[in-house]
Amino acid sequence: MTGGHRFQDPLADLYELAAGDILVVCPRCGRRAVDVPRPGGGRRLACAACGYVVEAQAGASSVWGGPVDPYFREPLWLRAECCGGHVLWAFNRRHLDLLDGYVGARLRERGDGPGGMTLVARLPAWMKAAKHRAEILRAVDRLRRTLED
Numbered sequence: 012m013t014g015g016h017r018f019q020d021p022l023a024d025l026y027e028l029a030a031g032d033i034l035v036v037c038p039r040c041g042r043r044a045v046d047v048p049r050p051g052g053g054r055r056l057a058c059a060a061c062g063y064v065v066e067a068q069a070g071a072s073s074v075w076g077g078p079v080d081p082y083f084r085e086p087l088w089l090r091a092e093c094c095g096g097h098v099l100w101a102f103n104r105r106h107l108d109l110l111d112g113y114v115g116a117r118l119r120e121r122g123d124g125p126g127g128m129t130l131v132a133r134l135p136a137w138m139k140a141a142k143h144r145a146e147i148l149r150a151v152d153r154l155r156r157t158l159e160d
Contacts (some may be wrong), residue, residue, distance in 0.1 A: 018116030020131045021109065026104045028130065031123045033159075034088035039063040043088045043157070046080050054082045088157065091130065093150040094143045097135070104158060106130075111151045114144055 037044035037058035044058035052069025078100035
């Protein structure tokens with residue numbers, strides 16, 4: 012997706028992106044683990060590398076903001092420092108693709124409908140600045156490569 016010319020806000024918010032799988036650093040072995048939604052509510056964090064598994068019940072408190080899984084409070088797998096100490100982060104491939112499309116676009120359009128609370132509308136100024144485009148896209152590419160193994 013890198014280097015597109017046009018981006019239209021899909022009106023996705025952070026909560027929608029976190030409703031699916033969230034990639035995290037396994038607290039046991041440090042490899043990639045996944046936090047998945049469970050049927051009927053709740054979440055399960057599992058690591059295929061070491062077999063670590065933990066469950067969170069439906070209605071458990073969550074913490075939003077920053078490069079941390081809101082349900083298990085583990086560091087996100089998709090995170091990288093860039094642009095003078097800022098942290099670029101994403102919950103999953105869809106989130107990363109959205110950031111890639113937005114940052115790489117030369118023309119950024121609002122979606123149809125109210126968009127004040129969308130992820131794109133709430134991105135920090137450093138991510139919206141054209142002067143950071145190349146560095147952010149390099150960080151996105153580095154993060155994308157961690158998904159290949």
